Amino acid sequence: MRKLIAALLIGAIVAATVSMSGFAGDCAQIREDILRIHVLANSDSEEDQALKLQVRDRILQESAGLFEHMENKQETMERAQEWLPDLQAAAEDEIRRQGYDYPVQVELTHMYFSTRQYDSITMPAGDYDAVRVLIGTGEGQNWWCVMFPPLCLPVAQDHKQLADVLNASQMDIVEGGVKYEIKFKVVEWFEQIKATIESWFA
Numbered sequence: 001m002r003k004l005i006a007a008l009l010i011g012a013i014v015a016a017t018v019s020m021s022g023f024a025g026d027c028a029q030i031r032e033d034i035l036r037i038h039v040l041a042n043s044d045s046e047e048d049q050a051l052k053l054q055v056r057d058r059i060l061q062e063s064a065g066l067f068e069h070m071e072n073k074q075e076t077m078e079r080a081q082e083w084l085p086d087l088q089a090a091a092e093d094e095i096r097r098q099g100y101d102y103p104v105q106v107e108l109t110h111m112y113f114s115t116r117q118y119d120s121i122t123m124p125a126g127d128y129d130a131v132r133v134l135i136g137t138g139e140g141q142n143w144w145c146v147m148f149p150p151l152c153l154p155v156a157q158d159h160k161q162l163a164d165v166l167n168a169s170q171m172d173i174v175e176g177g178v179k180y181e182i183k184f185k186v187v188e189w190f191e192q193i194k195a196t197i198e199s200w201f202a
Contacts, residue, residue: 023173026169026173028126029166030166032073033073034073034128035076035077035128035130035146035147036131036147037059037133037144037152038111038113038132038143038144039055039133039142040139041138041140041142042102042135042136042137043136044140044141045140048135051095051102052142054094055091055094055095058093058094059087059106059133063087066083067080067147067148067150073165076147076148080108080131084106084108087133092104095135102135104134105132105133105134106134108130108132110130111130112127112128113128116144117177118145119151121151121162121175122173122174122177123174125184125187125192126191127191130144148160149161
Protein backbone atom coordinates (compact mmCIF):
# COMPACT_ATOMS: atom_id res chain seq x y z
CA MET A 1 0.00 0.00 0.00
CA ARG A 2 2.79 2.40 0.89
CA LYS A 3 4.47 1.76 -2.47
CA LEU A 4 1.21 2.47 -4.27
CA ILE A 5 0.78 5.75 -2.38
CA ALA A 6 4.39 6.63 -3.16
CA ALA A 7 3.86 5.86 -6.85
CA LEU A 8 0.73 8.04 -6.95
CA LEU A 9 2.51 10.88 -5.19
CA ILE A 10 5.48 10.64 -7.52
CA GLY A 11 3.09 10.69 -10.49
CA ALA A 12 1.41 13.80 -9.13
CA ILE A 13 4.79 15.44 -8.57
CA VAL A 14 5.97 14.62 -12.09
CA ALA A 15 2.75 15.94 -13.64
CA ALA A 16 2.85 19.15 -11.67
CA THR A 17 6.58 19.57 -12.25
CA VAL A 18 6.08 19.32 -16.01
CA SER A 19 3.50 22.10 -15.80
CA MET A 20 6.06 24.42 -14.18
CA SER A 21 9.21 22.70 -15.38
CA GLY A 22 11.09 25.89 -16.25
CA PHE A 23 10.67 27.34 -12.78
CA ALA A 24 11.39 24.02 -11.07
CA GLY A 25 14.49 23.48 -13.23
CA ASP A 26 15.82 26.92 -12.37
CA CYS A 27 15.20 26.26 -8.66
CA ALA A 28 17.09 22.97 -8.92
CA GLN A 29 20.06 24.73 -10.55
CA ILE A 30 20.04 27.45 -7.87
CA ARG A 31 20.30 24.73 -5.23
CA GLU A 32 23.13 23.11 -7.16
CA ASP A 33 25.20 26.30 -7.47
CA ILE A 34 24.79 27.72 -3.95
CA LEU A 35 26.70 26.90 -0.75
CA ARG A 36 24.90 28.03 2.37
CA ILE A 37 25.98 28.62 5.96
CA HIS A 38 23.59 27.66 8.74
CA VAL A 39 23.96 28.39 12.46
CA LEU A 40 21.53 26.66 14.84
CA ALA A 41 21.02 27.95 18.39
CA ASN A 42 20.76 25.64 21.38
CA SER A 43 17.26 26.97 22.16
CA ASP A 44 14.98 29.96 21.67
CA SER A 45 15.90 31.54 24.99
CA GLU A 46 17.12 35.11 24.76
CA GLU A 47 20.57 34.05 26.01
CA ASP A 48 20.94 31.19 23.52
CA GLN A 49 19.78 33.35 20.63
CA ALA A 50 22.34 36.01 21.59
CA LEU A 51 25.03 33.33 21.77
CA LYS A 52 24.06 32.11 18.30
CA LEU A 53 24.75 35.57 16.87
CA GLN A 54 28.07 35.82 18.72
CA VAL A 55 29.16 32.46 17.35
CA ARG A 56 27.96 33.53 13.90
CA ASP A 57 30.02 36.72 14.06
CA ARG A 58 33.09 34.75 15.16
CA ILE A 59 32.68 32.24 12.32
CA LEU A 60 32.29 35.05 9.79
CA GLN A 61 35.35 36.78 11.24
CA GLU A 62 37.40 33.58 11.01
CA SER A 63 36.16 33.05 7.45
CA ALA A 64 37.24 36.50 6.25
CA GLY A 65 39.57 36.08 3.30
CA LEU A 66 39.21 32.29 3.14
CA PHE A 67 37.01 32.27 0.09
CA GLU A 68 38.47 35.11 -1.95
CA HIS A 69 38.95 34.29 -5.63
CA MET A 70 36.83 31.14 -5.42
CA GLU A 71 35.50 30.49 -8.93
CA ASN A 72 32.73 28.01 -8.11
CA LYS A 73 30.94 26.21 -5.32
CA GLN A 74 33.13 23.12 -5.54
CA GLU A 75 36.29 25.14 -4.86
CA THR A 76 34.55 26.83 -1.93
CA MET A 77 33.44 23.48 -0.50
CA GLU A 78 36.96 22.09 -0.74
CA ARG A 79 38.36 25.15 1.05
CA ALA A 80 35.63 24.94 3.70
CA GLN A 81 36.39 21.25 4.27
CA GLU A 82 40.06 22.07 4.88
CA TRP A 83 39.16 24.77 7.41
CA LEU A 84 36.43 22.94 9.33
CA PRO A 85 38.77 22.15 12.27
CA ASP A 86 39.72 25.84 12.55
CA LEU A 87 36.11 26.97 12.35
CA GLN A 88 35.18 24.35 14.94
CA ALA A 89 37.93 25.60 17.28
CA ALA A 90 36.78 29.20 16.80
CA ALA A 91 33.17 28.30 17.62
CA GLU A 92 34.23 26.36 20.72
CA ASP A 93 36.41 29.23 21.89
CA GLU A 94 33.63 31.79 21.43
CA ILE A 95 31.15 29.66 23.38
CA ARG A 96 33.64 29.37 26.27
CA ARG A 97 34.41 33.10 26.13
CA GLN A 98 30.70 33.82 26.54
CA GLY A 99 30.57 31.62 29.64
CA TYR A 100 28.82 28.54 28.21
CA ASP A 101 29.90 24.93 27.94
CA TYR A 102 27.64 23.79 25.09
CA PRO A 103 29.13 21.32 22.65
CA VAL A 104 29.30 22.61 19.09
CA GLN A 105 29.68 20.82 15.77
CA VAL A 106 30.82 22.47 12.55
CA GLU A 107 30.35 20.30 9.47
CA LEU A 108 29.88 20.34 5.74
CA THR A 109 26.54 18.69 5.03
CA HIS A 110 23.69 18.32 2.55
CA MET A 111 20.42 19.34 4.17
CA TYR A 112 16.88 20.49 3.54
CA PHE A 113 15.89 24.15 3.79
CA SER A 114 12.40 25.57 3.52
CA THR A 115 11.90 28.66 1.35
CA ARG A 116 13.92 31.36 3.09
CA GLN A 117 14.60 35.05 2.54
CA TYR A 118 17.81 36.95 3.30
CA ASP A 119 17.47 40.70 2.75
CA SER A 120 16.03 40.95 -0.79
CA ILE A 121 17.07 37.43 -1.84
CA THR A 122 14.71 34.45 -1.65
CA MET A 123 16.12 30.91 -1.83
CA PRO A 124 13.71 28.19 -2.97
CA ALA A 125 13.08 25.16 -0.77
CA GLY A 126 15.10 21.99 -1.22
CA ASP A 127 18.35 20.25 -0.37
CA TYR A 128 21.48 22.41 -0.34
CA ASP A 129 25.12 21.89 0.52
CA ALA A 130 25.85 23.89 3.64
CA VAL A 131 28.40 24.61 6.35
CA ARG A 132 26.35 23.90 9.46
CA VAL A 133 27.19 25.13 12.95
CA LEU A 134 25.16 23.19 15.53
CA ILE A 135 25.26 24.69 19.04
CA GLY A 136 24.19 22.42 21.90
CA THR A 137 20.95 20.63 21.03
CA GLY A 138 20.36 22.88 18.00
CA GLU A 139 16.67 23.26 18.88
CA GLY A 140 16.49 27.05 18.62
CA GLN A 141 15.80 29.39 15.74
CA ASN A 142 18.59 29.47 13.22
CA TRP A 143 20.47 32.00 11.14
CA TRP A 144 21.49 31.34 7.55
CA CYS A 145 23.21 33.06 4.68
CA VAL A 146 24.99 32.20 1.42
CA MET A 147 28.69 31.35 1.59
CA PHE A 148 29.12 30.97 -2.17
CA PRO A 149 28.75 33.34 -3.80
CA PRO A 150 29.52 35.30 -0.62
CA LEU A 151 26.53 37.36 0.49
CA CYS A 152 27.57 37.71 4.12
CA LEU A 153 31.35 37.11 4.25
CA PRO A 154 33.87 39.97 4.19
CA VAL A 155 35.79 39.44 0.95
CA ALA A 156 37.80 41.32 -1.66
CA GLN A 157 36.12 43.60 -4.16
CA ASP A 158 36.60 41.16 -7.05
CA HIS A 159 34.66 38.29 -5.48
CA LYS A 160 31.97 36.42 -7.36
CA GLN A 161 28.57 38.06 -7.24
CA LEU A 162 25.28 36.17 -7.26
CA ALA A 163 24.69 37.34 -10.84
CA ASP A 164 28.03 35.79 -11.85
CA VAL A 165 26.79 32.36 -10.73
CA LEU A 166 23.09 32.40 -11.63
CA ASN A 167 21.64 33.13 -15.06
CA ALA A 168 19.09 35.86 -15.76
CA SER A 169 16.00 33.71 -15.15
CA GLN A 170 17.48 32.32 -11.91
CA MET A 171 18.31 35.83 -10.71
CA ASP A 172 14.73 36.85 -11.50
CA ILE A 173 13.54 34.03 -9.25
CA VAL A 174 15.73 34.82 -6.24
CA GLU A 175 14.99 38.54 -6.55
CA GLY A 176 11.32 38.03 -7.44
CA GLY A 177 10.02 37.75 -3.90
CA VAL A 178 6.23 38.19 -3.84
CA LYS A 179 5.95 37.70 -7.62
CA TYR A 180 6.83 34.02 -7.21
CA GLU A 181 5.30 33.43 -3.78
CA ILE A 182 2.82 30.78 -4.97
CA LYS A 183 5.43 28.97 -7.07
CA PHE A 184 7.84 28.97 -4.12
CA LYS A 185 5.13 27.33 -2.01
CA VAL A 186 4.49 24.70 -4.69
CA VAL A 187 8.20 23.91 -4.95
CA GLU A 188 8.41 23.66 -1.15
CA TRP A 189 5.45 21.26 -1.14
CA PHE A 190 7.09 19.11 -3.82
CA GLU A 191 10.37 19.01 -1.96
CA GLN A 192 8.72 18.06 1.33
CA ILE A 193 6.83 15.21 -0.34
CA LYS A 194 9.98 14.04 -2.08
CA ALA A 195 11.88 14.02 1.23
CA THR A 196 9.09 12.04 2.88
CA ILE A 197 9.07 9.45 0.10
CA GLU A 198 12.86 9.12 0.21
CA SER A 199 12.71 8.60 3.98
CA TRP A 200 10.32 5.66 3.47
CA PHE A 201 12.93 3.81 1.47
CA ALA A 202 16.04 4.93 3.35
